[in-house]
Amino acid sequence: MRFTSERHLADDILEREFTLGDIPGVLWTPAPAARPAPLILLGHPGGLRGMYPRLADRARHAAAEGYASATLELPGAGDRPRDAAADRARADLRRALAAGEPVTDDIVDRLVLPLVDRAVPEWRAALDALLDLPGIDGPVGYSGGVISIGVRLAAVEPRVKAAVLFAGSFVPRAVVEEARKVTVPLLVLLQWDDEHNDRGMALDLFDALGSPEKTLHANTGGHTGVPRFEADDANRFFARHLT
């Protein structure tokens, strides 16, 4: 992990861009405190540059409660090399949606599974590096982004102790099966009128998740309309489980 830039934001938050191998990422740390800060991994749909304002906002909100936050560019997104097979699957998805046709399991599998297979080991490698830094320590939370990545990470990475998942994207059937293996506390956000998401499938995924303690927060509104108060709820969820 190599830091490539650093700047101070308001409230004494330090924002550092880094590269992990050739993968860009960003780390936000709150004002130094007596104890190391627990870390929240900030998921996103890919494209760090476009997502930056929302990610920085979430990081500021987490820092106010003493958490460090970090994120990593996704495979095939932003400045990272495109993946021709994923691009083809994405084109097939758009075609199906535009034509009002059902999105087949085949399209979802081709779009999401290779992404999860590549991203999860990268985020775990980032964890290795991030938890070696002074001032940061476990436990680790994961929040938002592609829900299949969050599910796999929560299922396989023992350092992730709690996760906030956003039911806002297609989920391969294989990942629904993996969901049964997740045991950490979960807060699942669902936009009730999400134009990019099948509500019934999202509820089925919530049902499948194996965690004894899981909470669903569903709100009226579309994909990007998550109410502001859910950020406070997420902070309180992490406060219950990471501290």
Place this chain on the structure above:
Amino acid sequence: MRFTSERHLADDILEREFTLGDIPGVLWTPAPAARPAPLILLGHPGGLRGMYPRLADRARHAAAEGYASATLELPGAGDRPRDAAADRARADLRRALAAGEPVTDDIVDRLVLPLVDRAVPEWRAALDALLDLPGIDGPVGYSGGVISIGVRLAAVEPRVKAAVLFAGSFVPRAVVEEARKVTVPLLVLLQWDDEHNDRGMALDLFDALGSPEKTLHANTGGHTGVPRFEADDANRFFARHLT
């Protein structure tokens, strides 16, 4: 409204039992403050005596945030005269559940509609009396209890400005239609593994509610397993809408 007893609880909360005509009720008011306290009506399934510990707990939790709370015995419950038709419908419901048979619309209608028809005017009359008391003023919130009563009250009573509903009982189809007329902000609690409740019907009711701002909190666990943190969430919901 006639007060029949009063006592002081911890934290300077005043608990007063009253009768409204022949209907018993309880009023909890927080320590006197510069401004009149907003009022929360505490719904319950009927049987004030058995429900008292949980109701007093909710009232204490609300008083800590400056709210007065009040509740009223339901028609046919507690010491109020039994309703033979409702008792027959309840017996039919228990028989169907015990036999693993479907609960018909007819049973639900016979059990719930007369209760709603009687209870809602009583709670509105209680509001008239409660809001005349010194130290209490609107806006009014409604919380918990038989969800059909909460839906009807939110639909017809303009002084109710926000409601927390508990998706924990059967809902007549007529009430699902009334739900479309509700416009106040709602927080709906659903126990995901509720042994007394049909999850699909509860989600359909949430979908039908007409409020532009509505939030569903679903938690793992059975009917009485609502997590403690939901009481804090309810307080914050009321703080957003009643103050």
